[in-house]
Amino acid sequence: MAGSSVGQIFRITTWGESHGPALGVVVDGVPAGLPLKEEDIQVFLDRRKPGQSKFTTARAEADRVEILSGVFEGKTTGTPISLLVRNQDQHSKDYSNISEVFRPGHADYTFWEKYGIRDYRGGGRSSGRETIGRVAAGAIACKILQELGISIKTYTKSIGPVEISRIDLDEIDNNRLYMPDAEAAVRAQDYLEECMKDKNSSGGVIQCVVQGMPVGIGEPVFDKLDANLAKAMLSIGAVKGFEMGDGFAAAIGTGAENNDSFAVKDGKVCKETNHAGGVLGGMSDGDSLVFRVAVKPTPSISQKQHTVNVAGEETEIEIHGRHDPVIVPRAVVVVESMAAITIVDALFSNMSARMDALKDFYKKES
Amino acid sequence: MAGSSVGQIFRITTWGESHGPALGVVVDGVPAGLPLKEEDIQVFLDRRKPGQSKFTTARAEADRVEILSGVFEGKTTGTPISLLVRNQDQHSKDYSNISEVFRPGHADYTFWEKYGIRDYRGGGRSSGRETIGRVAAGAIACKILQELGISIKTYTKSIGPVEISRIDLDEIDNNRLYMPDAEAAVRAQDYLEECMKDKNSSGGVIQCVVQGMPVGIGEPVFDKLDANLAKAMLSIGAVKGFEMGDGFAAAIGTGAENNDSFAVKDGKVCKETNHAGGVLGGMSDGDSLVFRVAVKPTPSISQKQHTVNVAGEETEIEIHGRHDPVIVPRAVVVVESMAAITIVDALFSNMSARMDALKDFYKKES
Amino acid sequence: MAGSSVGQIFRITTWGESHGPALGVVVDGVPAGLPLKEEDIQVFLDRRKPGQSKFTTARAEADRVEILSGVFEGKTTGTPISLLVRNQDQHSKDYSNISEVFRPGHADYTFWEKYGIRDYRGGGRSSGRETIGRVAAGAIACKILQELGISIKTYTKSIGPVEISRIDLDEIDNNRLYMPDAEAAVRAQDYLEECMKDKNSSGGVIQCVVQGMPVGIGEPVFDKLDANLAKAMLSIGAVKGFEMGDGFAAAIGTGAENNDSFAVKDGKVCKETNHAGGVLGGMSDGDSLVFRVAVKPTPSISQKQHTVNVAGEETEIEIHGRHDPVIVPRAVVVVESMAAITIVDALFSNMSARMDALKDFYKKES
């Protein structure tokens, strides 16, 4: 169980290493009849593509996706969709110096101990390139959500100590850090320049907001919507924390502050506040889902670091080559993709929750 | 998929409502030959039992567990272990006034919308009593870990604004808040008294530390150890956030600060610091696992709150009856249980990771 | 992974040994709003109850089922349903002589080797009593199917060499062998009398027919409807074979004989014959599902048999006590239950197969 699949009904399986021939994903459980073309997926992949700014690696990957199955005459057929992205720029030689040494903050040591073998070229399976499959699948999940009137907005909330002070959704795509605050984006860029000068790197926080959720999505015990979102987020390489709604702030506050009163608006039940982040008892409450993830600083820094080699000897390492000083901007679309994948699966699981809806569903068939 | 199971190889399935006849769990995948008696499980259940202090509900449940299967002559047989706890104290009348009204911060509304029906007596399936099954299963998981030399310590890190300033593990069981800092425990109790006077409640943070982990436990992509821990934690009713190692603090810091250097100690590879919280690339790195969860304040408060009833009309609610002003102390053992359950499953999944170990394993058999 | 669960969305988990305190099942994924009372389940359990004729064991179990969760005011709530049956008649002493010896045709030896420990009292987990959980869950599955207009008829097709020559569904419940042919039932009873005189036992074949299936149920590759039915059937203790439609007879015939022509009847597509047994490409084709299972003879016979004991020495065994000379009649309801469980899960999985139906489903919600 290398654990390369996630989801019960809408299930994705990713594969591929950073320096192997290719990476990809198989997306199973896509409903038939969804219009889908390669361009729909490419748009998502381009959001995570390297080489977009001086804060992202210069690696000149085209990262062109190919649909190998599951689509016929422009529509999904209900069969698994296999998506392939070839690796084109494989500077294997760049990694010769790290093949024998465990990089601090990387999975080199744990891979080595678990498997007794390791594709040391650029991180192998634990490379950021592994997210290509997630994002390609996320593009499909987002298309399904769109058809159901559900939309997702994801953006950078902070980079290092620089936090946004306003949320202007139109601004997100205007700056390369995907911040919804133009002024904060400028300050964050300055901060990143400093980090680079210091041969250092920065972490940050990503926020995701999902609008248009039906009520009751998520299962009440282990498959709570927020539990599966938490898993999806922590499964992203550099993520170290997850908060739903007020998150850790709720732990400091009181019940009177944290409870969201119910009200009626336009004949529909709604909440007056959204400290809960759109879930109650693990099920969506009709309000926006709001969650945040903490992204650690890029572990590959060019400062000299103390470490150990495969022979078990202490040594020093200086990591050169192409490395983003911050993971956050490129992780924005990964967070969005994993959110979409998780929500689609929850929507599908929910369909047999009620006997009356079940009877209606199968009555139409006959 | 009501989602009442978790785990792949070590899999638990919980069932039961707060005011039904009983609650319980089926634990599948327990290795044969583990010594197990009801007392082993009872000890764990007693840690989450109500009525232990004035900050926990006065509900006088005995919560005696019965082993119904899977144990023979004091040892597990490899077959599923069914554990049963009868509900004895069912004050159904207490809940008549909330049967038609959605309590803020509770799952009443989402249950109602998802299922069109609701066991309104005391929260039903989303009651804190649902955790009885988790804790009973957790007792078994902890016994397995103990046999493998892995130990877990879980404690209250903060209650509302009151945070511990020292960690004295021997102190944990000396105060009813399970804080490893006697002085902070006193201040926290004072704070809770205030909350109760104000008809209010408090949140808090729980920290969990796991020692003795082998290296390489967890799968590198979706089934990362921290991803599955995050899911396990967010699946607990009142949990709103999860942090591995430095968590959100890592998002503010730099790579040079956050990377843990490797070193060699007593001939073994180790890390000089543990910002990572004991996982690298989703696999345990041999250091202690360290994570925290944010627990929201008890939503049941006796202040008057604005809400909506099942007829869709706005109304007021005052929640009376037995409610803890803080969930944290009773959730400590739930966090520990879910951690143990997650780790045992990861340990089992890991066994087929290497061809050499696999061959060794089956050579012995023949 | 003791493998005590089956199903993806409608998932059952059974537990319990023949001579432990109790047996039971947790049924997860039951839609909310299904009317359900203990009597609905008891009717099914009574069909597998021992002591109904001289061909079934005299063990005087009441086998009364208790619903412990998931039902409120006579309706399912969507939460897991826990069902419990206490073992009342535990003649542990009967089994003392077999505790050290491996019975031929039983799982004694394999349990012993796999687990290094064994509950030797009456077969433990591999006892026929394990099917109590399956049948209790099957009763719920059948109720769901009934609501959707799907009905199942299961009957004995042959006992040893005695085969039915007509199918009179009204006759099934008139004889204790559940044969739809009164005359064959008499001959089969005579044959069983002979077997008993010879301290021997008999096998037989059970046939199951499901009517009212919508078209397209089952998934096209690994989760074919017939594949999951085959697994469900072979998971029943004594079953050694499975045939869908013509089964092994199809292997002898030709394509022209085996293909079912399509036609139109009452404006609906139908098949002129049903050699396929109601599935094409693993999906239901709207015709009746027809399948058969081969049940081996009861392995517990009172003839002297050659065997080996736990010390690895050859020895003789004579098995006394209460044993049916044929498993078939009591397995009829088990086959029906496992069929229903499998079909319900397939119906639920199918709900997200089409984008148009998905949009319709969630439009109603909003």
Place this chain on the structure above:
Amino acid sequence: MAGSSVGQIFRITTWGESHGPALGVVVDGVPAGLPLKEEDIQVFLDRRKPGQSKFTTARAEADRVEILSGVFEGKTTGTPISLLVRNQDQHSKDYSNISEVFRPGHADYTFWEKYGIRDYRGGGRSSGRETIGRVAAGAIACKILQELGISIKTYTKSIGPVEISRIDLDEIDNNRLYMPDAEAAVRAQDYLEECMKDKNSSGGVIQCVVQGMPVGIGEPVFDKLDANLAKAMLSIGAVKGFEMGDGFAAAIGTGAENNDSFAVKDGKVCKETNHAGGVLGGMSDGDSLVFRVAVKPTPSISQKQHTVNVAGEETEIEIHGRHDPVIVPRAVVVVESMAAITIVDALFSNMSARMDALKDFYKKES
């Protein structure tokens, strides 16, 4: 849940249509350190390749496999192995006449009804070409089994009415029907010639024998080894029946005939006969696994057949083009592959069955 994955720990996910760009499989859970090269897989694919005799289709596919991930320097790394086979010979025009008509015995109608859309070119996902992914994965599973001393032999037992009367394993690869009886192979070829003259086709039976199994593999309840084998076999397109050991013959016989006595040979427990087919209580008993599958006749025959079109009108169809008169020979390697995949998964699941073995396993790690 298009159901394109099978296995819990060793899990394969297949994808691809007969006339799309490619087909393939992702194999997850392969232990690290297994020597693997494309040639290992190609050998298996060549066994199912068309165009090998006049009884198999003339379609000139090269079916060259490409390893896209999971292998580094000639060894598996523990990460998912993605295998790709391009479709080269796509005669889409051949299928224009069947795009509007449901072929008897095919999945055309059920696909159409389930998904409302259909890739009508050559069967799409329900084409025999779907088995390419299974066989490629099977090659890897067989390599793992080989390392553990487990070997599989699969052969044609009968074609239509022609059955083998001897088993000469060396003969299997000498004739194109994979029969272990040269004389029967000649008669079977004559029979197939007759079928072809009559524009007809034939079914047949495949037998599989697995040697070297450890005792205790398989889980005692729903994941019985034979239950999972039955599912694996019925998931192959044309398979209509499954028998373990004596199978349906056991249903006719008596307990005295069917029970296998235990004995001791060379200090090891063994069985004097193998009516059980190597499983007792769903767990391997150390004897050879023996099972058979019934394969239906090729449904594509060039005789005129009565059917219905997508407009719901009755019509006639004559199917031309490249179609084997018998599926059996090409299905032999598919049966072997699915058996290997199932057994490997069962071997992995079994590793945590015993506390003593578990402690030994993790003691070595520390």
